[in-house]
Amino acid sequence: MPVPAAASTALAELLGDRYSEALSERELHGQSETFHRAPPPDAVVWPVSTAEVSAIMAICHRHHVPVIGWGTGTSLEGHALATHGGVVMDMMRMDRVLEVRAEDMQVSVQPGVTREALNLELRATGLFFPVDPGANASLGGMASTRASGTTAVRYGTMRDNVLALEVVLADGRIIRTGTRAAKSSAGYDLTGLFVGAEGTLGIITELTLRLHGQPEEVAAAVCAFPTLDAAVECVTATIQSGIPMARIEFVDADAARAFNRFSGSQLREQPHLMVEFNGSPVSVKEDVQRFGELATEFGGEGFDWATTPEERAALWRMRHGAYRACLALRPGATAVVTDICVPMSHLPAAVAAAAEDIHGEGLLGPMVGHVGDGNFHSQLLVMPGDEAELAAAKRVAGRMAERALAVGGTITGEHGVGLGKRPLMRAQHGEAIGVMAAIKAALDPENIMNPGKMLPEAN
Amino acid sequence: MPVPAAASTALAELLGDRYSEALSERELHGQSETFHRAPPPDAVVWPVSTAEVSAIMAICHRHHVPVIGWGTGTSLEGHALATHGGVVMDMMRMDRVLEVRAEDMQVSVQPGVTREALNLELRATGLFFPVDPGANASLGGMASTRASGTTAVRYGTMRDNVLALEVVLADGRIIRTGTRAAKSSAGYDLTGLFVGAEGTLGIITELTLRLHGQPEEVAAAVCAFPTLDAAVECVTATIQSGIPMARIEFVDADAARAFNRFSGSQLREQPHLMVEFNGSPVSVKEDVQRFGELATEFGGEGFDWATTPEERAALWRMRHGAYRACLALRPGATAVVTDICVPMSHLPAAVAAAAEDIHGEGLLGPMVGHVGDGNFHSQLLVMPGDEAELAAAKRVAGRMAERALAVGGTITGEHGVGLGKRPLMRAQHGEAIGVMAAIKAALDPENIMNPGKMLPEAN
Numbered sequence: 001m002p003v004p005a006a007a008s009t010a011l012a013e014l015l016g017d018r019y020s021e022a023l024s025e026r027e028l029h030g031q032s033e034t035f036h037r038a039p040p041p042d043a044v045v046w047p048v049s050t051a052e053v054s055a056i057m058a059i060c061h062r063h064h065v066p067v068i069g070w071g072t073g074t075s076l077e078g079h080a081l082a083t084h085g086g087v088v089m090d091m092m093r094m095d096r097v098l099e100v101r102a103e104d105m106q107v108s109v110q111p112g113v114t115r116e117a118l119n120l121e122l123r124a125t126g127l128f129f130p131v132d133p134g135a136n137a138s139l140g141g142m143a144s145t146r147a148s149g150t151t152a153v154r155y156g157t158m159r160d161n162v163l164a165l166e167v168v169l170a171d172g173r174i175i176r177t178g179t180r181a182a183k184s185s186a187g188y189d190l191t192g193l194f195v196g197a198e199g200t201l202g203i204i205t206e207l208t209l210r211l212h213g214q215p216e217e218v219a220a221a222v223c224a225f226p227t228l229d230a231a232v233e234c235v236t237a238t239i240q241s242g243i244p245m246a247r248i249e250f251v252d253a254d255a256a257r258a259f260n261r262f263s264g265s266q267l268r269e270q271p272h273l274m275v276e277f278n279g280s281p282v283s284v285k286e287d288v289q290r291f292g293e294l295a296t297e298f299g300g301e302g303f304d305w306a307t308t309p310e311e312r313a314a315l316w317r318m319r320h321g322a323y324r325a326c327l328a329l330r331p332g333a334t335a336v337v338t339d340i341c342v343p344m345s346h347l348p349a350a351v352a353a354a355a356e357d358i359h360g361e362g363l364l365g366p367m368v369g370h371v372g373d374g375n376f377h378s379q380l381l382v383m384p385g386d387e388a389e390l391a392a393a394k395r396v397a398g399r400m401a402e403r404a405l406a407v408g409g410t411i412t413g414e415h416g417v418g419l420g421k422r423p424l425m426r427a428q429h430g431e432a433i434g435v436m437a438a439i440k441a442a443l444d445p446e447n448i449m450n451p452g453k454m455l456p457e458a459n
Numbered sequence: 460m461p462v463p464a465a466a467s468t469a470l471a472e473l474l475g476d477r478y479s480e481a482l483s484e485r486e487l488h489g490q491s492e493t494f495h496r497a498p499p500p501d502a503v504v505w506p507v508s509t510a511e512v513s514a515i516m517a518i519c520h521r522h523h524v525p526v527i528g529w530g531t532g533t534s535l536e537g538h539a540l541a542t543h544g545g546v547v548m549d550m551m552r553m554d555r556v557l558e559v560r561a562e563d564m565q566v567s568v569q570p571g572v573t574r575e576a577l578n579l580e581l582r583a584t585g586l587f588f589p590v591d592p593g594a595n596a597s598l599g600g601m602a603s604t605r606a607s608g609t610t611a612v613r614y615g616t617m618r619d620n621v622l623a624l625e626v627v628l629a630d631g632r633i634i635r636t637g638t639r640a641a642k643s644s645a646g647y648d649l650t651g652l653f654v655g656a657e658g659t660l661g662i663i664t665e666l667t668l669r670l671h672g673q674p675e676e677v678a679a680a681v682c683a684f685p686t687l688d689a690a691v692e693c694v695t696a697t698i699q700s701g702i703p704m705a706r707i708e709f710v711d712a713d714a715a716r717a718f719n720r721f722s723g724s725q726l727r728e729q730p731h732l733m734v735e736f737n738g739s740p741v742s743v744k745e746d747v748q749r750f751g752e753l754a755t756e757f758g759g760e761g762f763d764w765a766t767t768p769e770e771r772a773a774l775w776r777m778r779h780g781a782y783r784a785c786l787a788l789r790p791g792a793t794a795v796v797t798d799i800c801v802p803m804s805h806l807p808a809a810v811a812a813a814a815e816d817i818h819g820e821g822l823l824g825p826m827v828g829h830v831g832d833g834n835f836h837s838q839l840l841v842m843p844g845d846e847a848e849l850a851a852a853k854r855v856a857g858r859m860a861e862r863a864l865a866v867g868g869t870i871t872g873e874h875g876v877g878l879g880k881r882p883l884m885r886a887q888h889g890e891a892i893g894v895m896a897a898i899k900a901a902l903d904p905e906n907i908m909n910p911g912k913m914l915p916e917a918n
Contacts, residue, residue: 106802240564344563413644
């Protein structure tokens with residue numbers, strides 16, 4: 001279903017060679033990191049300004065052409081696949097850091113700035129942007145999926161770190177949400193509404209982000225535990241004790257094995273925790289000691305402290321490489337990635353049940369997790385084309401989600417809904433799906449903003 | 460405009476003597492803490508369950524009767540006044556703490572539980588609910604106005620501490636938003652949408668709140684500064700230095716005078732900061748020392764440390780009594796209360812300009828503020844019936860709001876919009892008002908949920 005000729009002509013006139021119907025570009029913008037598949041979009045556009053995004057939306061609105069936002073393409077749930085055809089809007093040429101306001105601990109950026117590029121830009125300010133999903137994702141994409149990652153236990157998620165947005169609506173109108181103040185009680189929280197909306201309500205064209213002071217002192221370590229239960233119980237005990245963790249990451253024995261093969265580490269093939277403490281020298285010393293005592297109680301041993309910035313960078317590079325490392329355990333495989341998040345007291349049982357279920361189905365599914373938030377992932381490795389294996393992986397993922405919902409948790413802690421979690425949305429939200437659908441219909445009556453995602457099809 | 464007979468009969472049948480059209484009850488539920496005035500509502504209802512709230516909404520929806528939620532009646536912007544007539548729904552008989560989940564650091568409560576009642580209930584758990592707007596408000600009301608207060612600089616606002624809600628919609632449908640997990644990427648952030656919606660989208664019937672560990676060590680102090688500028692500059696320097704403040708409150712010379720008269724304190728009639736530090740003994744000691752050094756740089760002196768729990772309670776009781784204390788400076792007066800919030804770097808200029816403007820108009824307007832967030836209040840004292848004075852106070856409030864908007868701030872940091880800030884909403888939000896209006900129309904097409912509030916009348 002090609003772009004209607006009138007729309008195609010208008011877009012080409014507006015954008016010149018920044019509008020393309022070439023198959024190579026369409027295919028590049030139709031890929032997914034995981035098992036999700038869809039035909040490529042009908043065209044790709046590369047806007048360079050808010051005004052252009054607005055003009056593109058106005059054209060596509062007039063001609064009922066779907067528009068799907070695109071960042072770095074690192075989504076794990078097929079969010080940016082053009083399942084209903086239409087135009088993929090690649091935001092990566094809107095990549096300027098617009099203004100650093102160090103005194104206010106804020107920055108304004110365009111959506112195509114990646115988190116690593118932003119932190120490079122901030123290097124000299126003593127400030128940094130903490131949200132860290134692993135991938136060097138674009139900040140617009142991170143906001144759209146309400147991303148979080150390893151540091152959320154200390155610094156919160158994108159929900160907590162986006163202060164204000166500029167958004168282009170489905171019909172091309174440009175709005176600003178939020179303010180530069182630390183808090184506001186003035187009206188509906190539209191910033192919060194667009195963060196996590198996965199491009200189904202509008203296109204984010206500018207973000208105002210909260211920055212944080214670089215900690216004076218940082219300490220990081222990895223340590224091994226005799227059992228999966230012991231490692232996870234140590235996490236809940238740590239969080240409940242109030243030790244202010246900057247990161248507390250869980251890695252199971254399969255993932256440790258994957259790291260060793262892929263990153264050349266020499267971890268024992270056992271469950272591990274990777275931890276980091278931020279603060280003043282005095283407070284970090286105290287936190288390290290208290291955590292050490294707790295970990296020892298749970299059988300933690302073989303503490304390997306990363307004392308230099310280089311060693312710490314290597315440690316977190318290894319953690320961030322988990323996705324590729326785990327894929328490499330089974331060459332040629334793709335992955336079904338789970339993302340449940342449960343209340344802390346239910347974490348040990350949730351991890352144990354997942355492990356049992358994965359082994360029961362005969363799957364290989366290394367687990368890692370931001371367990372300080374009660375969030376963990378299994379990367380269920382499946383061979384493309386093996387429908388039985390894919391079905392088994394989906395069964396495991398479905399049961400993990402059911403168990404999460406049964407204890408008041410969520411089907412997705414940070415990856416978002418996209419295509420993958422859409423069938424589970426009604427189970428999680430019940431009648432509230434009707435409210436989401438009403439909001440979607442109110443803001444995008446033509447259903448051209450990333451259609452076919454997030455909300456169940458009936459809506 | 461009485462309640463239509465059919466609705467009146469249906470409500471009386473449903474609720475018995477928990478439905479009242481008695482003038483005394485209507486007048487009790489038509490009062491405002493500040494200068495806002497409106498006729499009393501046509502009737503009052505006291506539901507005791509979610510099912511009753513749902514049934515009441517269904518009746519009122521059928522008969523197009525406005526419904527206005529009511530908590531402790533401590534709103535400062537006339538939020539709960541029945542400007543369009545209708546039924547006030549008093550939520551204070553839904554006052555049960557439903558479940559304390561200490562291991563998950565969460566609690567589920569009904570909306571009529573007050574923050575003090577909750578913390579009394581939590582006393583033995585080692586946990587507490589930190590959001591503290593001063594008044595012993597109901598938690599449903601605090602969520603509805605997105606309240607914050609003295610502790611937001613450390614623990615965040617209601618936006619950050621409400622995890623999940625049960626809400627009854629305009630037509631009586633009951634939905635649940637959010638989860639018990641620490642974070643979620645599953646769909647639109649409806650919890651965030653209802654928090655701060657001021658009862659214009661639905662009635663909150665249950666809240667799941669985040670709890671925090673009681674700090675091992677607490678230190679609090681009050682100290683005097685030679686000038687208003689010096690006190691406020693000390694705040695921005697403190698926040699920028701990253702010292703983790705639990706509270707940092709500003710009080711001007713007029714407010715100090717009011718405290719002395721009302722609370723029997725012996726503060727110098729100068730600007731003051733009131734501060735509190737929470738943490739481990741080691742970290743609090745370090746924070747106290749670093750803050751002391753900074754304060755001294757800005758001329759702070761006469762540190763009065765509250766070392767016992769009783770002394771600390773007295774200090775914060777004094778601060779919480781600011782509203783009454785300032786009113787007592789001018790017997791018979793009522794107040795126009797301002798609530799702007801600005802980026803930190805603009806705080807000194809904003810406070811200085813406000814002081815100059817207040818004096819320029821010949822008004823008495825003591826200032827206090829949660830300045831760690833960039834948020835401060837002036838309580839502009841006006842005599843009821845003195846229209847010239849009221850007009851002057853409104854001019855000052857309007858110019859403060861304009862200056863806040865000019866530097867990217869907000870017209871209301873924590874009090875909400877209600878009636879008072881409604882005329883300024885378009886200036887703050889521009890085109891985004893259209894999105895808010897679309898959401899309102901989608902969720903409350905009959906416009907029966909607290910009509911005439913928050914959104915400009917044209918919408």
